[in-house]
Amino acid sequence: MTGTGRLLRLVLRRDRWIMPLWIFGFGILPYVYIAGFETLFATAQERVDYARVSAANTGFIALYGPLHGDSLGELAVWRGGFVPLMIGLAALLTVVRHTRADEESGRTELVRATVVGRYAQLAAALIATAGASLLMGLVVAGTMIGAGQPVAGSIALGVVFMLSGWMFAGVGAIAAQLTSSARSARTLGVVALGVSFVLRLGGDVSDDREFLAWLSPIGWVHRVFPYGENNGGPAVLALVFAIVTVGVSAYLLAHRDMGAGLLASRLGPATAAASLGSPLALAWRLHRGLLFGWTAGFAALGLVFGGVGSSVVQLAADSGGVDEVFSRIGGSGAVTDAYFATTAAVCGLIAACYAVQAALRMRDEEQSGHAEAVLSTSVGRFTWGASHLIFALLGPAVALLAQGLLAGVVHGTVGPVLAASLAQLPAVWVLAGVTMLLVGTWPKMASLAWGAIAACVLLLLVGSLLEFDQWVLDLSPFTHVPHLPGGTFTPLPLVLLTAVAAAFGGVGLLALRRRDVPR
Known part of the structure; x- marks a missing residue:
């Protein structure tokens, strides 16, 4: 872990423009939804009618997830149901960028030639991403409390956003150890994110297949219901998942060579085929x-x-x-x-x-x-x-x-x-x-x-x-x-x-x- 602090500062400097964009961009979205719904509905009855129809519409459920309740907070959380997916994408891409992409470009080899521990680069990338997710959660909680929403529900919503980043930061870290190229690592991470979304969708739109949503990390954060049940069980599952994926990525890092992935690249033929004779x-x-x-x-x-x-x-x-x-x-x-x-x-x-x-x-x-x-x-x-x-x-x-x-x-x-x-x-x-x-x-x-x-x-x-x-x-x-x-x-x-x-x-x-x- 030697050198983690310096590498962390390097990560933050390299992402000094990109990281604040997704921290505050995603962090203020629930507040934006609250403001929009307050403008949209002139009376409480209009809001209740909208919630009743939305909760029964399969198209909306497919895109945003289940809606349980008709308060402004519950509607804002539901309408932001696609945001955890976007947070997960930002988190995994950040981790891959500062691990596998640097290793592929040769930057890691130069860094490791100094007094830097084996796990320092991975730790710096994960700490930076986890810290950004935590800050985003604080922005969510603070803006929602400022909008007059219940404190407990606002904190829970911040935790949901934070855990969405933590979980897929771990997924990105594992993908970076499995492949030898950043492109392949990004593809594996995006596939995992897509599978999670499809499982969540399949479980939400059908009562007979609800168990599918419980197989999905995205499904877990959707089932916290911050301004409704405020269920802590799915949040615990998400936290355990994040810890396990980080641990697995560290284990895999210790069992591979520099520049290589655990999924070995297939060697091509010594000479190119005639079919490769054109761009x-x-x-x-x-x-x-x-x-x-x-x-x-x-x-x-x-x-x-x-x-x-x-x-x-x-x-x-x-x-x-x-x-x-x-x-x-x-x-x-x-x-x-x-x-x-x-x-x-x-x-x-x-x-x-x-x-x-x-x-x-x-x-x-x-x-x-x-x-x-x-x-x-x-x-x-x-x-x-x-x-x-x-x-x-x-x-x-x-x-x-x-x-x-x-x-x-x-x-x-x-x-x-x-x-x-x-x-x-x-x-x-x-x-x-x-x-x-x-x-x-x-x-x-x-x-x-x-x-x-x-x-x-x-x-x-x-x-x-x-x-x-x-x-x-x-x-x-x-x-x-x-x-x-x-x-x-x-x-x-x-x-x-x-x-x-x-x-x-x-x-x-x-x-x-x-x-x-x-x-």
């Missing part, structure tokens, strides 16, 4: 694992969402007045249509993460030195960049196709459900184009593309609730996607989004030809 073929070789993994994940989502869709029909039949009230608050007029429109929007945002990750692969190749080797041949920069961009565009299309097709087949309405999923593609392509633009013009800040996705998520979660001006909502490409199924389809927004994506991507590719590589 596109090389890009296929580099992206195929990512494509297969994301497609399999989206296929699983399609099976889950399609199966849940059948219970929505029964919900509409058993809940008198749900169709009418849901239509009044912005749905398509049918509970099933609104459910699949909600799941399509969620899948679109997830597919955007895939698009950004695939587009950033060219930046990874540049930083590792692989791009220089390729570009030292007759391969041009435009061709090399375009070969990666193709998979950032077509990969999400394949994944969304798998999700929409399987969801439609399971539910029995292939056409409308598949159309809802594929309608997200132009918005996804815009974010891929933004990434290409950053890689070409401002490569050192290419990771800001993740910030663009975060902004889209935040506008989805709080934009309508806070009644933002339409021009603010229009900054998200997903605002312009037709509300399908059930809504009115007009091709013009999709055509314009595709044109914007092409413009961003084209400018990025042209800029790539005019700058230094690497940069």
